[in-house]
Amino acid sequence: MTLIKKYIGNLFITTRFYLVLGICIVLFIVSFFYEPFFIVPQFSLYVILILCLIDYLFLFLLCRIPQVKRLMADRFSNSDENKVILQITNMMPFELYVDIIDELPVQFQKRDWILFQHLKGRQQKNIIYKVTPTQRGEYHFGNIILYVKSLLGFLMHRYDIAAECVIPVYPSFMQLRKYELLSKTTIQSENGNKRMRKIGHSMEFEQIKEYVSGDDIRTINWKATARKSALMVNNYTDEKSQQVYCLIDKGRLMKMPFNNLSLLDYAINSTLVLSSVCLQKQDKVGLITFANKIGTVLAADRKPIQRANILQLLYNQETQFLESDYEMLYLQIRSRIKQRSLLILFANFESLSGLKRQLNYLRSIARHHLLIVIFFENTELKQSASRLAINLEDVYIKTIAEKFAFEKRLIVKELSNHGILSILTSPENLTVNTINKYLELKARQAI
Numbered sequence: 001m002t003l004i005k006k007y008i009g010n011l012f013i014t015t016r017f018y019l020v021l022g023i024c025i026v027l028f029i030v031s032f033f034y035e036p037f038f039i040v041p042q043f044s045l046y047v048i049l050i051l052c053l054i055d056y057l058f059l060f061l062l063c064r065i066p067q068v069k070r071l072m073a074d075r076f077s078n079s080d081e082n083k084v085i086l087q088i089t090n091m092m093p094f095e096l097y098v099d100i101i102d103e104l105p106v107q108f109q110k111r112d113w114i115l116f117q118h119l120k121g122r123q124q125k126n127i128i129y130k131v132t133p134t135q136r137g138e139y140h141f142g143n144i145i146l147y148v149k150s151l152l153g154f155l156m157h158r159y160d161i162a163a164e165c166v167i168p169v170y171p172s173f174m175q176l177r178k179y180e181l182l183s184k185t186t187i188q189s190e191n192g193n194k195r196m197r198k199i200g201h202s203m204e205f206e207q208i209k210e211y212v213s214g215d216d217i218r219t220i221n222w223k224a225t226a227r228k229s230a231l232m233v234n235n236y237t238d239e240k241s242q243q244v245y246c247l248i249d250k251g252r253l254m255k256m257p258f259n260n261l262s263l264l265d266y267a268i269n270s271t272l273v274l275s276s277v278c279l280q281k282q283d284k285v286g287l288i289t290f291a292n293k294i295g296t297v298l299a300a301d302r303k304p305i306q307r308a309n310i311l312q313l314l315y316n317q318e319t320q321f322l323e324s325d326y327e328m329l330y331l332q333i334r335s336r337i338k339q340r341s342l343l344i345l346f347a348n349f350e351s352l353s354g355l356k357r358q359l360n361y362l363r364s365i366a367r368h369h370l371l372i373v374i375f376f377e378n379t380e381l382k383q384s385a386s387r388l389a390i391n392l393e394d395v396y397i398k399t400i401a402e403k404f405a406f407e408k409r410l411i412v413k414e415l416s417n418h419g420i421l422s423i424l425t426s427p428e429n430l431t432v433n434t435i436n437k438y439l440e441l442k443a444r445q446a447i
Contacts, residue, residue: 007060012156014149020048052154059150059157064091066098066119068144070163077174078136079261079269086127086144090119097149099156100127103142105167107135133169134260136268136315141165171314172269175431176276207235243284243300243341244438246271250291250317251324253348256376258427263376267346268314270431274344275310277435281442286337287313290329291320297336326361333365342441343369344434348376350404355411363418370446372421374434379426381405 027041071085090096100115108131115127133139144161208224211231224232248271254264275285279302286300287310296313324347333343343365349355365371384401387394408424415422425433 010158011056011060012147012158014153014156017048017052017154020154024048048154051152055150055152055154058152059148059155063096063148063150063157065159065161066090066096066146066148068100068146068161068163070102070141070144070165072167074167076131076133076139076167076169077172078133078169078265079172080174081130081132083128083130086115086129087124088117088119088127089124090122093121095120095151097151097153099147099149101145101147103145104131105139105141107133107137107139134265136169136171136265136317139167139169141167168315170311171265171272173272173311175269175273208232209235241282241284241302243286243337243339244274244278245286245288245300245337245341245343246274247329247343247345247347248287248289248317249324249345249347250289250295250319251347252319252321253350254346255319255321256348258376258379261427262319263348263427264317264319266376266427266430267374268317270434271346272307272311272314273431274434274438276307277438279304279307285310286341288329288332288336289313289317290324290332292322292325294328294332297332299336300341324358326358330361330364333369337369341369342438343371344438345371345373347373349411350378350407352407352410352414355414359414359418362415362420366418366420370421370441372423372437373415374423374425374430375408375411376430377408377424377426378404 024041024044027037027044031038031041067089069087071087073082076082084102086100086102088098088100096119098117098119100117102113102115104110104113115129117125117127119125142164144163146159146161147156148159149156208221209232210228211220211233215233219233219236221232221234248264248267250264254262254267256263258266271287275287278285282302284300284302285306287296287298289295295317298309298313337343345362349358362371362373381401381404384397385405387398389395389398412422412424421437423433423437
C-alpha cells in the first residue's frame with residue numbers, strides 16, 4: 001500500500017494533458033472521415049504517451065523534493081497584519097513549476113489559497129504573504145502541500161511537507177509601537193499636540209535645594225533655612241506610582257461586532273496600549289474583568305513584567321451572554337482596592353434605562369475613586385440617522401436611529417450630573433481617546 005500511495009496515490013494529471021489529449025481525439029474523429037489522415041493522430045498519441053512516461057520518470061524517480069519552510073513570529077497580533085514567509089528551495093538543476101498550498105487556520109476561512117511559482121535550477125525564493133486575525137486564541141497551521149510539475153507539465157507530483165504548528169493570537173501588541181509617542185506629557189489629537197495646564201501642585205517630595213530667583217516662595221523650607229542660614233526650598237516632582245485599574249465588562253453587550261472585531265476586543269487592545277503608557281509614566285497598572293461573575297483580578301504594579309502579565313491574562317478573555325453584575329464589581333473594588341485610584345471602565349450602555357439600573361453602583365464607586373466610564377457609539381445607527389429619508393419607512397428608521405443616538409448623549413449628561421467622567425467614542429478611536437483622557441488627568445494632577 002505504501003508503494004501504491006508513493007508512486008500512484010501522489011500522481012495527478014494536469015489540464016495540459018487533457019487539452020492535448022482532447023486535440024488528439026479531435027484528430028481521430030477527423031481521420032474517421034479522411035482515412036489517410038489516420039497516421040497523424042496515431043503518431044500524436046504515441047508521442048503523448050512517451051512524453052507522459054518521461055514526465056512520470058522525471059517526477060517520481062529523478063526529481064528531489066523541494067525544501068520548504070514556514071517562517072513567522074511565535075505569536076500574532078489581533079486585528080493587525082502579521083507576516084508569514086514561505087522559504088522554498090529547488091534542489092534540482094532543472095526548472096520546476098510548483099503550486100503551493102499552505103493549510104491556513106480554520107479561523108481565516110480561506111479554502112482557495114494557492115500560489116503558483118516558477119523555480120529555476122537551485123533557486124531559493126522567499127514568498128511573503130500577510131494574514132489578519134480577528135479573534136484571539138490558538139490558530140492551528142497545517143501542512144504545506146506542493147504540486148510539482150516539470151517543463152512538460154503533463155503530470156504533477158504531490159508532496160505533503162510536515163509543518164503543523166500552533167500560533168497564539170494575543171491582543172494587538174503592535175499598537176504599542178504606534179502609540180509609543182503618547183507617553184509624553186502631551187495630548188495627541190488630529191489637529192496637533194497641546195499641553196494641558198496643571199490645576200494643582202505636585203506633592204511628591206524630591207529634594208531640598210538652595211533658593212534661586214524664580215523659585216516659588218511658597219515652597220520655602222523655614223527649618224532648613226534656619227539651619228543653613230540661607231533660603232532653602234523644597235523641590236517637588238510629578239507624582240508617580242499612582243494606581244490605574246482597567247475594568248473590562250465582558251457582558252453580552254460587549255459582543256457587538258465592528259469591522260470584524262467585537263467591542264470586547266477593542267477594549268482589550270486599548271487596555272494593553274494604555275497599560276504600556278501608564279507604566280512608562282511609572283504609574284501602577286491593574287486589571288479587573290467581570291460579567292455576571294468576577295473574572296480576572298490583577299493587582300496594580302509598575303514592574304516591567306506587568307505588561308506581559310496583562311497581555312497573558314487578556315489573551316483568552318471571552319464575552320458572556322448574561323447581564324453584568326455591577327453590584328459584585330463594587331464589592332470587589334471595595335475589598336481589593338484600598339487606595340484612591342483611577343478606574344477606567346470599558347462598558348457599553350445602549351439606553352438610558354440600562355444605565356440607570358447600574359447608576360447607583362457607579363456612584364458608589366465614584367465616591368472612593370476617580371471613575372471614567374467609556375462606552376461606544378453605535379456607528380450603524382449613526383449612519384442610518386445621517387441618511388436621506390425617501391419614503392415613510394426611511395423616515396421611521398431615521399427617527400428611531402436619532403432617538404437611540406440622542407439617548408447616548410443623555411447617558412453622558414446623566415453621568416456628568418453625578419460627577420462621573422465619561423467618554424463616548426467610536427470603536428476605532430477608542431485607544432486614542434482613552435490615552436488622551438488619561439494624559440489629560442495626569443497633566444492636571446487630577447488623579
